[in-house]
Amino acid sequence: MPSTPKTLSRLADPSPDHCRPSLLASVLRVSLLGISLSLVSTPLQLAQAQQQAETQKHYTIPAGPLNQSLSRFASQAGITLSFEPDLVKGKQAPSLTGNYSVEQGLKTLLVGTGINTRFVNPNTVALQGGQTGTNNMALDTLDVTASHFGASTEQTGAYTSELTSTATKLQMTPKNTPRIVNSVTHKVIDDFAMQDMEDILSVAPGVSVSHTDDDRRNYTARGYPMAIQYNGMPSTSGIDGGVVAGPDSAVIDHVDVLLGPSGLMSGAGEPGGVINMVYKQPTKEFQASAKASVGSWNMQRMVGDISGPLSDSGDVRTRLIAVDQSSDSFRDYEKQKKSFFYGVVEGDITDTTTLSLSMQRQDIYDNVTDRSGLPTDNDGNDMGWDRSTFLAPAWNRWDKYGTTYKLRLEQQLAADWQLITQASRMKSEADWLFGTYSDFDSTTGDATFRRWAQYNKETSEDLELFLRGPLQLFGREHDLVLGGNWTERVWGGREGEGTDVVANLYDFDPRTSVPRPEIVVDTELNDQITEQFGGYLAGRFNVTDPLDVIIGSRLSWYHYEFGDTVRDEDAVFTPYGALVYELNNWSSAYATYSEIFNPQSNKGVDGNTLEPEVGSNYEVGVKGEFYDGALNTSLALFRIRKDNEAQLLQPYDANNICGGWCYEAKGETITKGVDLGLSGEVVEGVQVMAGFTQYKKDDNDETVRITKLSGSYSPEGARWSLGASIDDSTKSYGQWGMSQDARTLVGLFGKYQINPRVKVALNVKNALDEEYYANAIDSGYGNQYWGEPRSGTLSVTAEW
Numbered sequence: 001m002p003s004t005p006k007t008l009s010r011l012a013d014p015s016p017d018h019c020r021p022s023l024l025a026s027v028l029r030v031s032l033l034g035i036s037l038s039l040v041s042t043p044l045q046l047a048q049a050q051q052q053a054e055t056q057k058h059y060t061i062p063a064g065p066l067n068q069s070l071s072r073f074a075s076q077a078g079i080t081l082s083f084e085p086d087l088v089k090g091k092q093a094p095s096l097t098g099n100y101s102v103e104q105g106l107k108t109l110l111v112g113t114g115i116n117t118r119f120v121n122p123n124t125v126a127l128q129g130g131q132t133g134t135n136n137m138a139l140d141t142l143d144v145t146a147s148h149f150g151a152s153t154e155q156t157g158a159y160t161s162e163l164t165s166t167a168t169k170l171q172m173t174p175k176n177t178p179r180i181v182n183s184v185t186h187k188v189i190d191d192f193a194m195q196d197m198e199d200i201l202s203v204a205p206g207v208s209v210s211h212t213d214d215d216r217r218n219y220t221a222r223g224y225p226m227a228i229q230y231n232g233m234p235s236t237s238g239i240d241g242g243v244v245a246g247p248d249s250a251v252i253d254h255v256d257v258l259l260g261p262s263g264l265m266s267g268a269g270e271p272g273g274v275i276n277m278v279y280k281q282p283t284k285e286f287q288a289s290a291k292a293s294v295g296s297w298n299m300q301r302m303v304g305d306i307s308g309p310l311s312d313s314g315d316v317r318t319r320l321i322a323v324d325q326s327s328d329s330f331r332d333y334e335k336q337k338k339s340f341f342y343g344v345v346e347g348d349i350t351d352t353t354t355l356s357l358s359m360q361r362q363d364i365y366d367n368v369t370d371r372s373g374l375p376t377d378n379d380g381n382d383m384g385w386d387r388s389t390f391l392a393p394a395w396n397r398w399d400k401y402g403t404t405y406k407l408r409l410e411q412q413l414a415a416d417w418q419l420i421t422q423a424s425r426m427k428s429e430a431d432w433l434f435g436t437y438s439d440f441d442s443t444t445g446d447a448t449f450r451r452w453a454q455y456n457k458e459t460s461e462d463l464e465l466f467l468r469g470p471l472q473l474f475g476r477e478h479d480l481v482l483g484g485n486w487t488e489r490v491w492g493g494r495e496g497e498g499t500d501v502v503a504n505l506y507d508f509d510p511r512t513s514v515p516r517p518e519i520v521v522d523t524e525l526n527d528q529i530t531e532q533f534g535g536y537l538a539g540r541f542n543v544t545d546p547l548d549v550i551i552g553s554r555l556s557w558y559h560y561e562f563g564d565t566v567r568d569e570d571a572v573f574t575p576y577g578a579l580v581y582e583l584n585n586w587s588s589a590y591a592t593y594s595e596i597f598n599p600q601s602n603k604g605v606d607g608n609t610l611e612p613e614v615g616s617n618y619e620v621g622v623k624g625e626f627y628d629g630a631l632n633t634s635l636a637l638f639r640i641r642k643d644n645e646a647q648l649l650q651p652y653d654a655n656n657i658c659g660g661w662c663y664e665a666k667g668e669t670i671t672k673g674v675d676l677g678l679s680g681e682v683v684e685g686v687q688v689m690a691g692f693t694q695y696k697k698d699d700n701d702e703t704v705r706i707t708k709l710s711g712s713y714s715p716e717g718a719r720w721s722l723g724a725s726i727d728d729s730t731k732s733y734g735q736w737g738m739s740q741d742a743r744t745l746v747g748l749f750g751k752y753q754i755n756p757r758v759k760v761a762l763n764v765k766n767a768l769d770e771e772y773y774a775n776a777i778d779s780g781y782g783n784q785y786w787g788e789p790r791s792g793t794l795s796v797t798a799e800w
Contacts, residue, residue: 061096065628069093069109077102083127153185153254159687160632160680166256166276168538169481174632175625178578178590180259180675191712191723193763193793197246203710204257205691208732210740211774211785214369216241221259223697224272233422234266236489236530237460243430248323248340250303253280261594261617263574267534267556271596271640282317282346283307288800295793299327315348330789332390333510337366352412364400371434373783377442387786393435394510402428417469424462435514445506451498453519462487479540486533496521528562546582558599567599592619602646603658610665615642631680640671671697685714705730719753743772763793
């Protein structure tokens, strides 16, 4: 297996008239008829290139399609390869095992192909062959580069990802990964004009998105909540939008969605899966873009993105992304503004050491929102409120501010091993001022409004260190990862109360019915502290040519504290095991076993916290890889067993022994289901990301079915492309008994490339104007919230 992941990048518009200048002045590069040219080539660069060509490293690359072999070689060698896709299409490469220089290795892989090599600079090699012609719009030149955080998708133009390491930190192709991992790539995000994590996860196969209220979201898979990772690093802080909001889509390269338990990497948690958000990184060559969008409900959005080298050699690189957005809502009176900034600097300190530092700042402000929703009548029946109805004071506010700093140090070691250290510190704040109603009487229309304010602060600190590399044993090459991570989340703040007032919802006026109170926010809230750390070890052992055995385990320590509730778990052992059998060169079968460990803060009728939830997940499946990895398929059957799941016994009572809600631990809960997936280029010009999930949980009344499809059609040589998305889902269930109505949501887009630099796009969400509740009538938390009606966005993008 390769020791570093790789990226397939398409460089647009290589004609001499449109050469891209470097960020602060340096080397310019263009691609002409498939040949990458360096406009500046110094004697020092030539000497460095010669030294790079002669330095030997150990490689173990199996025979296979040439494009895959070149990707693995570039990743292991730490170089960039530049070539046209058609140059290697349909060609095969022999195996490469042993010590080789870059020049020797490439000659071995390219034997008999008629392809020549040329060093452009010490880290870039151009592959040259017969001329295949050019397109007057753009020339598809392919770069294969090393990526620090996983296989980048930004320039691939693909609906599938080449590599994933979310499940075990072991880098594998989708076909050889014994779990279901669906990647929402940069191309999907761009095609469907996604703006935030809710947009991204709404198209992710297997994921259900429900609303707690206007601002907060719940993301579940297989009926359970999901864990969070940033660039592969676990975090106990969520992205529900209460205090911490997920990042803007402008900074996301892709999102990997792992379905099923993630205890090996994350430790304590639910068995729903993992949302791994992979950020964009600096590029070695200059690129820039500006995007302006306008849309329904007075939506206005601007995105600027600039990236490139800060030095002539490209050893120091940076990227800056800024977002400014404002919009009203389909609900009366609601509005929101958002600003987002992301800056990252990456430097090659030595030939084997790379340091990355980043900062992001997100402000969500002037945010008029609703915490109450729409009520049912006294018998619990739908009252048919209009979707624009806003039953809250116009002075409601829910503003959020967050700053995150990240560091990553990657050290290449001998024998293709890597030592990776990454750390993150996030501080988020939220200011709330709410008027929320209760005790609604549908006979009279009267309701009691509580007027209250709150300031919350949440900090999250995350740290991870791991070693990863190949291992020679019994004449075969295996892969090993050894590491540990630590994460701590602290939530606290202050609150204040105003006096309650009664208002009638039948003649409610958000501007006058509930007067704005003067509230002093001075009552301290207890800090809620969640801390865990642990160590893990995992390996992929190639027992025979077709059979890989993947085994791993973790030891975890967990601490939770909130007021008088304290929970500690020490040295919890979490095993993991999987078999992957390669049936032929395009398919594999797998079986996986993983365990569940999830401490609880819920209290029983005796006033004590419930025992941790424990259980296991069994999964078997088959994977397929077609067209040299351009299309990936999957089919999996899973069974989740969970013990001690909390079940609500008594309604909220601040004076009971539990200080609120009382629960009991249920016995065994079983969830069974199936996942099917398809992602990539089905036929030339047609790309699809699709999935079907069906599962039945013991305590739900019905089987949940989630069908999602996102597709695009881009005829060869045409300036236009079209696409559609479908979310056809039955009623789904979230946390705290929340559920979302069955719905069929259709999205549409059309794009037109005006010239090589400028394109225009029109996107439509909920094109059929489906009416559904995003927080359903029989939900266990809150009242009803309508899903968003049909909306449209018009965007213009300029690229340099």
